[in-house]
Amino acid sequence: MSTVIFTLRRHPEQDRPAIVLPLVRRTRDPFEGLWALPGGWLDAREGLDATASRTLAETTGLTPSYLEQLYAFGDVDRSPTRVVSIVYWALLRADEVDAQVAAHAADGDAPENVEWFAAAELPELAFDHNTIVDYALWRLRNKVGYSRIAHGLLPDEFTLADLREAYEAILGRRLDPANFRRQVEGSGTLIPTESFRTGSHRPARLYRYNQDVELADRGPLARLVQPAASAESR
Structure with a gap:
């Protein structure tokens, strides 16, 4: 084992x-x-x-x-x-x-x-x-293209930058920040909280996963990462 x-x-x-x-x-x-x-x-x-x-x-x-x-x-x-x-x-x-x-x-x-x-x-x-x-x-x-698998690597609350960096680490490539934000905000998988992360940069809103969405629910994120997944499959 x-x-x-x-x-x-x-x-x-x-x-x-x-x-x-x-x-x-x-x-x-x-x-x-x-x-x-x-x-x-x-x-x-x-x-x-x-x-x-x-x-x-x-x-x-x-x-x-x-x-x-x-x-x-x-x-x-x-x-x-x-x-x-x-x-x-x-x-x-x-x-x-x-x-x-x-x-x-x-x-x-x-x-x-x-x-x-x-x-x-x-x-x-x-x-x-x-x-x-x-x-x-x-x-x-x-x-990562059809599930909330990235959640296993993130804390309960995270910024969109945290989530994008997790996807980038998994996929081994950079993702366009603006496009990624549009995709995840339209996916219905995240819920914005009232909390923000503060520091040297502009405060960033914290999000959490919507537990009502099925783990294997295909949505906008599947299209976002599909090119890399398809390349791996060939």
């Missing part, structure tokens, strides 16, 4: 957040010393979802807000003993990651050999884990 867990993280030297994920350094063969996705063996007494949650918590100390089965990977050359992996993918908000990491550090049980990497700049990983991450990113980019 392996899990690809994504979050958004803004690097101090960059003006946009990026998709990042935790990796665990292997301490034994095969692939000793290489980074790998967090995971572990399936317990015969557990269901798949329970095993995915348990192995993720044991290796990284993280409990995701979104967890979904991704795919089964079992190519004959992926492992010396041909181990078949059931892979899940998960989303966590940056504040949830920080809170969970801090809680484990305070308790003195922080997981070892775990580091965060930008999904676009991964080193060579153990097994076929580079391929698995690429597949998870492909699924994420396609899913």
